[in-house]
Amino acid sequence: MSLSMRVGLGQFNELTDDMCQFIKQLGCDDFLMNTPNLPSDTGFWQVDDLAALKAKAEEYELRLMALENVPIPFYLDIMLGRDGRERQLENMVTTVRNMGQVGIPILGYHWIPASVWRTPEPEVLRGGAKATRFHEAEHGDAPLSFDREYAAEQMWDNYCWYLDRILPVAEQAGVRLALHPDDPPVPMLGGVARIFGNFEGFRRALDKYDSPNHGLDFCMGCWSEMGGHENVMKGFDYFVPHGKIIYIHFRDVKGTADRFHECFIDDGQVDTFAVVQRLHELGFDGFMIPDHVPATVGDSPWHHRGRAHCVGFMQALIQVADKLDPKAA
Amino acid sequence: MLVGTRISPEWLERPDDLRFLKQVGVDVVDITMSLIPGYAKTGRLSREGLERAIGLLAEADLRIERINSTGDATHCTFLGQTGSEQELDNLAHNAQMCADFDLPVLGVQCFQAASFGHFPESSHSWVEGRGGYRHLHSDLSEALEQRPAPAGSPTHEELWERTVKIFQTILPIAESGGVLLAMHGNDPPVPALYGAAQILYDFDSFDRLFREVDSPNMGMTYCVGTRYESGQDVFAGIQRFGAQGRIFHVHFRNVHGRIPVDGWYEERAPDEGDLSMFAVARALRDVGYERAIDYDHIMKLVGDDAGKAYIAFCVGHSKGILEGLQQS
Numbered sequence: 046m047s048l049s050m051r052v053g054l055g056q057f058n059e060l061t062d063d064m065c066q067f068i069k070q071l072g073c074d075d076f077l078m079n080t081p082n083l084p085s086d087t088g089f090w091q092v093d094d095l096a097a098l099k100a101k102a103e104e105y106e107l108r109l110m111a112l113e114n115v116p117i118p119f120y121l122d123i124m125l126g127r128d129g130r131e132r133q134l135e136n137m138v139t140t141v142r143n144m145g146q147v148g149i150p151i152l153g154y155h156w157i158p159a160s161v162w163r164t165p166e167p168e169v170l171r172g173g174a175k176a177t178r179f180h181e182a183e184h185g186d187a188p189l190s191f192d193r194e195y196a197a198e199q200m201w202d203n204y205c206w207y208l209d210r211i212l213p214v215a216e217q218a219g220v221r222l223a224l225h226p227d228d229p230p231v232p233m234l235g236g237v238a239r240i241f242g243n244f245e246g247f248r249r250a251l252d253k254y255d256s257p258n259h260g261l262d263f264c265m266g267c268w269s270e271m272g273g274h275e276n277v278m279k280g281f282d283y284f285v286p287h288g289k290i291i292y293i294h295f296r297d298v299k300g301t302a303d304r305f306h307e308c309f310i311d312d313g314q315v316d317t318f319a320v321v322q323r324l325h326e327l328g329f330d331g332f333m334i335p336d337h338v339p340a341t342v343g344d345s346p347w348h349h350r351g352r353a354h355c356v357g358f359m360q361a362l363i364q365v366a367d368k369l370d371p372k373a374a
Numbered sequence: 375m376l377v378g379t380r381i382s383p384e385w386l387e388r389p390d391d392l393r394f395l396k397q398v399g400v401d402v403v404d405i406t407m408s409l410i411p412g413y414a415k416t417g418r419l420s421r422e423g424l425e426r427a428i429g430l431l432a433e434a435d436l437r438i439e440r441i442n443s444t445g446d447a448t449h450c451t452f453l454g455q456t457g458s459e460q461e462l463d464n465l466a467h468n469a470q471m472c473a474d475f476d477l478p479v480l481g482v483q484c485f486q487a488a489s490f491g492h493f494p495e496s497s498h499s500w501v502e503g504r505g506g507y508r509h510l511h512s513d514l515s516e517a518l519e520q521r522p523a524p525a526g527s528p529t530h531e532e533l534w535e536r537t538v539k540i541f542q543t544i545l546p547i548a549e550s551g552g553v554l555l556a557m558h559g560n561d562p563p564v565p566a567l568y569g570a571a572q573i574l575y576d577f578d579s580f581d582r583l584f585r586e587v588d589s590p591n592m593g594m595t596y597c598v599g600t601r602y603e604s605g606q607d608v609f610a611g612i613q614r615f616g617a618q619g620r621i622f623h624v625h626f627r628n629v630h631g632r633i634p635v636d637g638w639y640e641e642r643a644p645d646e647g648d649l650s651m652f653a654v655a656r657a658l659r660d661v662g663y664e665r666a667i668d669y670d671h672i673m674k675l676v677g678d679d680a681g682k683a684y685i686a687f688c689v690g691h692s693k694g695i696l697e698g699l700q701q702s
Contacts (some may be wrong), residue, residue: 065675069505070643071687105505172396173435311399311693318697341397342390343682353675353683354398354690360645361694365652369702 050324051075052359053110053292053332057347058082061263062096065105067349071326071356075332076102077111077153077292079280084118089136095147110332111223111292113153113262115140115210117160124158125195126203134207138214145218151291152215155225156204158236160192162228168306176339178306179229184273190235197238208254216258221293222259224250226267230302243300244279252288260289265315266296266336270305274315285327294336295359306336310355321362325370333359375658375699376401377692378439378623378666379685383409386427392434398689402666403431403441404623405408406466407447417447417464417509419471428475439666440595440623441557442481443596445489450530452485452536462543469544473551479665480548481556481595481621483539484622485533487570490524493517501640507684509673524608527570532584534573541587548591556622558595559581563604564633577611583630584620593620598654599627599670600642606632608649609657616661624658626651626667628694641671643684644691655695656702667692 053075059082068076083094090112102109120137122129140305144152164183167175215222230242240246247261261284268277286291297313298305310317340349379400385391386409395403407413410423424566431437447464450457472480487493501511523529528536541555548555563575573579580594594615601608615621628647631639644651655667669688672681 063676066505070503070507070675072504073641099419150563170397171399172393174397309397309399310698311690318694318701322701341396341686342394343680345677349675349677350394350683350686355685357644357687357690357692357695358697359690361652361691362698364645364650365695365698365702367697368650368652 048330050321050329050363051332052257052354052356052363053367054079054356055079055111055113055332055334056336060101063345064370065107068107069105072351072360073298073356074106075108075110077113077151077334078109079113079153079255080116081112085119085298087136088119088133090115090147092143095143095149099149109149111151111153112144112149113223113225114155115152117158120207121158123207124156124200124203125191126199136209137211141211141214141220142218146222151221151223152220153223153225153292155227156200157227158195158220158238159237162234170308170339171281171312174297174309174339174341176307177337179230179304181229181303184234185367187235190237194236195238197232199239200238200240201275204250205253208250210255212254212259216256216373219258221258221260221291223262225262225294226264226271228267228270229305230263230267230271244276244283244299244371247280247284250289251284257288260284260291262292264294264296264336265320266294266298266307269298269313269315270300270302272301274319277315277320281320281329282325285324290329290331292331293333295333295355296338307339309339310335310358310364317358318365321359322366322369325363325366335359375655375664375696377689377696378402378404378668379689380404380668380670381409386430387432389433392431392436395685396434396436398686399693400436400689403436404440404442404666405438405667406442406444408444415568417461420470421474423472424475426469432625437550438477439476440481443468443483445483445486448483448485448540449489451540452533453490454528454532454536455528462540465540465544466547467552467652469547472550472553473547477553479554479556480544481541481558481623483543484537484560484574485528485572486560487527487572489569490527490570493568493662503642503658504646505645505676507643507673508674509643511638511639512562512640512664514562514564514633515556518564518633518637523566523569523571530571530573533571537573537583538586541592543584545587545589545592548590553590553591556595557593558597558625561597561599561600562633576621577614580615584618590619593622595623595625596621597627597670598626598649599625599629602629602649603631603633603639605632608654612654612657612661612663616658616663618673621658621665623660623665624663624667625670626654627670641673642670643661643673644688651691652695652698655699660688
C-alpha cells in the first residue's frame with residue numbers, strides 16, 4: 046500500500062492504551078517512540094520487548110514507524126571513539142537486527158554525545174505559555190562535557206567508523222537510519238564539536254553513506270535555527286528528491302542557532318504552509334510529527350494539548366495543500 | 375478572519391482557562407448572557423457584571439465577539455404568555471448594554487421546539503468515532519413524524535409574528551449603537567419537531583426574516599453544521615448571504631450525514647466530516663467575510679475531561695486552514 050504525506054505523533058517513551066487511543070482520536074495512524082522504556086541493562090534492545098511494542102501498535106491499528114534514539118550510553122563510546130566502542134557496536138548491531146526482525150522500519154539517531162542544550166529560564170509566549178530558549182553567550186563558562194575536547198574531524202572519524210560498520214547491517218536488516226541534527230546547531234558545546242549543524246554536514250554524511258537505508262530525521266526546528274525559512278526550503282529542495290528525508294519533526298523557532306527560542310507552530314519564522322506545499326509538490330510521502338511544543342497552562346507533562354494543537358495545524362496544512370493541488374482538482 | 379470559541383460559564387472565574395485559550399491562539403470569545411453575574415435572576419445585563427466579564431477576558435488578552443441572549447429570555451414572548459412585555463424590555467436593555475460596551479455581535483435565539491414541552495431525548499446518542507472519541511449522533515426519524523402540534527405550541531405564523539416583534543424591538547437600538555444582530559436558526563434545522571413548529575431552518579426562512587426585519591444590522595450566525603445538516607448547499611448559502619452582507623458570525627463545525635438524505639447526522643471532528651473546512655473558509659473569504667470562525671461544539675478525547683485537548687486540536691486546525699487560505 047502506498048502512503049502519502051501524513052501526520053503522526055511521537056516523543057513519548059511508554060506505549061499505553063490511552064496513548065494509542067489518543068493518537069487515533071487525533072486522526073493519526075503513525076507514531077514513533079523516543080528512547081522507549083525498554084530493559085537496557087544488556088546494552089541493546091531485545092526482540093521480545095520490541096515485538097511487544099509492535100503488537101500493541103497493531104492492536105490499535107497503528108503503525109510503529111520508528112524508534113528515535115537509543116539511550117546515549119548504548120553508543121557513547123562509539124561517538125567519542127573511546128575504548129569500549131567495539132562492544133557497543135556489537136550491541137548496536139544486535140539492536141538494529143532485532144528491530145529489523147520485528148519489523149520496526151526506522152531507527153532515528155543523532156551524533157550529540159553532549160546532548161541537547163537549552164538555557165534555563167524559559168521564553169514567555171502569548172498568553173504566558175512557556176517555551177525553551179537557547180542563548181549561547183550565557184553558556185560561555187560551561188565546563189567540558191567529557192574528559193577533553195573533541196574536535197570536528199575526530200567526531201567525523203568516529204562517525205565514519207560507526208557508519209562503515211552499522212549501515213551494512215541496517216541494509217541487511219531492512220532498517221533505515223535517520224540522522225537528527227545537532228541541537229542547538231552551533232559548532233561546539235561542552236568541548237564537543239557538533240558536526241551536523243549545517244547543510245554541508247548533512248550532504249557530506251549522506252554522500253559518503255549513500256544508501257536507501259540512510260537519510261534524515263529532518264528536524265525543521267533545528268534547520269530553522271540554522272538559517273530560517275530559506276534554509277528549511279533548501280534542505281527539503283535538495284534532500285526530498287534524493288529520497289533522503291525519512292521523517293520530519295514539524296516545529297519552529299524564532300532566532301538563530303546561537304540565540305533562539307521555540308514557539309507555537311503557527312507563530313514561527315518558517316512559512317509552514319509554503320513548506321507543506323513544497324513537500325507536496327516534491328512528492329514527500331513520509332510522516333511528520335509535532336516535536337517540542339510550548340508548555341500551555343494545565344497541560345500534561347507530555348503536552349497532550351500542545352501536541353493536539355500542532356497536529357490540528359499540520360493536518361489542516363496538508364488538507365489545504367491537497368485541495369489546492371491542480372492535479373487533484 | 376479570527377479564531378473564536380465559546381466559553382463555559384465557570385471559565386470566566388478560572389483565569390488559567392482563559393489564558394489557555396489565548397495560548398493556543400484563540401482571538402475572541404462567544405459568551406452567553408447567563409455568564410454575566412446577575413443575569414440569571416433578572417434577565418438583564420448589569421453594567422458592573424459586564425465590566426467584570428470584559429475585564430477578566432481582557433486580562434487574558436481576549437475580547438467578546440458575540441454575546442448570546444438565552445432561550446428563556448424570549449420564552450413568554452414566543453408562547454404568547456404574560457411576561458412578554460418584561461422580556462422585550464429586558465432585551466432592549468441588553469441590546470443597549472451591548473451598544474454601550476461595544477460588543478460587536480448580539481445573538482438572539484429563535485424559537486427552538488426542543489425547548490418546548492418534554493420531548494423524549496431518544497433521538498440523541500453518543501457514538502464512538504476513530505480511537506473511541508465520543509460524538510453526537512442524532513436520529514430524527516421519530517421526531518420528524520407527522521403528528522398534531524402539542525397543545526399550547528405556537529403556530530408557524532405566530533412564531534413569525536413574535537420573532538419579528540422581538541427584532542423590531544431591539545433593531546433601532548442595534549442600529550444606533552452599531553451592534554450586529556445575528557440569528558443562528560434552528561438546531562436541528564427542521565420545520566417541526568414532534569409536531570411543534572419551528573420557522574428558521576432553511577435559506578428561504580432566513581431570507582424572509584431579513585425581508586421582514588430589513589436593516590444592515592440584521593444578519594445571521596452562519597452555522598455551517600446546521601446548514602449542512604439541513605441538506606442545503608453550504609457553499610450556495612455562503613454566497614447567497616455573504617453577498618447580502620448578512621453573515622456576522624460563523625460556527626465552523628463539521629458534520630457527517632444530512633437530515634433529508636439520511637434522516638440522521640453526526641457531529642464530527644473538523645477534519646473528518648463530509649465538508650472540506652478549507653473549502654468553507656475559502657468561500658467565506660471570497661464573499662469578504664472577516665469576522666470570527668468558531669469551531670463550536672466540544673468533544674472529549676481520552677484523558678481529556680476538560681475538553682482542552684480537543685479545543686487545542688480544533689484551534690490548531692482552524693489556524694492551519696487560515697494559514698493556507700492566506701496563500702491561496
